[in-house]
Amino acid sequence: MNKKDLDPTISPAHAFGVQFRRSRETKGLTQAQLGDLLGVTGTYVGCFERASRMPHIDTVNRADEVLETGGTLALMYWNIRHAALFEGFPEFTECEAKATELRLFELGIMPGLLQTPEYAQVELAAGVSRGNISTEQAAERLSFRLARQAAITRQSAPMIHVVMDESALRWQVGGPAVMVPQLRRVEELAELPNMIIQVAPFSLGARRPFHHSLTLLTLPNHMQIGYVEDMKQGHLERDIPTVREWSRDYARLQADAPSVADSMATVRAVRKELER
Numbered sequence: 001m002n003k004k005d006l007d008p009t010i011s012p013a014h015a016f017g018v019q020f021r022r023s024r025e026t027k028g029l030t031q032a033q034l035g036d037l038l039g040v041t042g043t044y045v046g047c048f049e050r051a052s053r054m055p056h057i058d059t060v061n062r063a064d065e066v067l068e069t070g071g072t073l074a075l076m077y078w079n080i081r082h083a084a085l086f087e088g089f090p091e092f093t094e095c096e097a098k099a100t101e102l103r104l105f106e107l108g109i110m111p112g113l114l115q116t117p118e119y120a121q122v123e124l125a126a127g128v129s130r131g132n133i134s135t136e137q138a139a140e141r142l143s144f145r146l147a148r149q150a151a152i153t154r155q156s157a158p159m160i161h162v163v164m165d166e167s168a169l170r171w172q173v174g175g176p177a178v179m180v181p182q183l184r185r186v187e188e189l190a191e192l193p194n195m196i197i198q199v200a201p202f203s204l205g206a207r208r209p210f211h212h213s214l215t216l217l218t219l220p221n222h223m224q225i226g227y228v229e230d231m232k233q234g235h236l237e238r239d240i241p242t243v244r245e246w247s248r249d250y251a252r253l254q255a256d257a258p259s260v261a262d263s264m265a266t267v268r269a270v271r272k273e274l275e276r
Contacts, residue, residue: 017051071150101218122174209249
């Protein structure tokens with residue numbers, strides 16, 4: 001199969017092959033030259049580009065570095081293995097990888113982009129114990145979740161604004177041994193120039209506009225889309241009036257929530273309680 005025959009609409013694997021080839025050609029590399037940089041043969045690179053063979057995730061991560069894709073190939077790789085993910089989520093992560101701004105609201109649990117591996121493992125293990133997902137699905141979700149975190153520090157990283165309900169701090173996932181490092185990570189991430197983290201306290205009461213987790217994305221063309229999840233599936237919302245309403249509500253939430261400094265004081269206070 002030559003490159004003109006590869007149709008990216010056939011499957012996620014074909015889309016991966018097309019993107020792999022385009023990224024290589026953009027850097028002006030031959031298949032053999034890229035193979036040398038990745039530690040594989042040029043023949044293998046050709047297989048990746050024809051979707052006749054998938055590379056190992058380590059090779060994908062290395063390709064992202066060499067080709068300076070900002071983690072796009074790794075996200076596409078995990079999308080191919082999306083059977084363990086919520087319906088609608090793979091499409092969301094494709095948009096997330098391109099976004100220039102992310103605005104998140106989370107209830108009860110730390111946002112996936114902020115989770116430590118240990119926190120994520122415990123949270124997913126609970127799903128296995130309830131019979132909601134298999135061990136294999138939990139492992140795939142863990143790998144995918146951690147791969148998404150590359151967005152935080154990638155080149156041209158998006159502006160990320162997180163408002164988490166106080167319940168995300170109080171719900172002890174894995175007990176103090178897991179929660180203390182997790183809260184420290186939140187404090188560290190709040191120091192990044194592209195990260196704003198606020199905590200919506202219980203005292204907001206009815207002024208909290210959302211009763212479900214929500215993500216608002218701003219794409220490079222300035223289009224805004226929203227993403228919400230229930231227990232079974234995710235939904236990517238492109239309806240302009242709906243997203244505009246969510247955006248207004250999020251702006252009110254940002255204004256009503258304590259400042260970053262006050263929010264981090266709350267995080268530290270909860271962490272110190274657990275340390276005692």
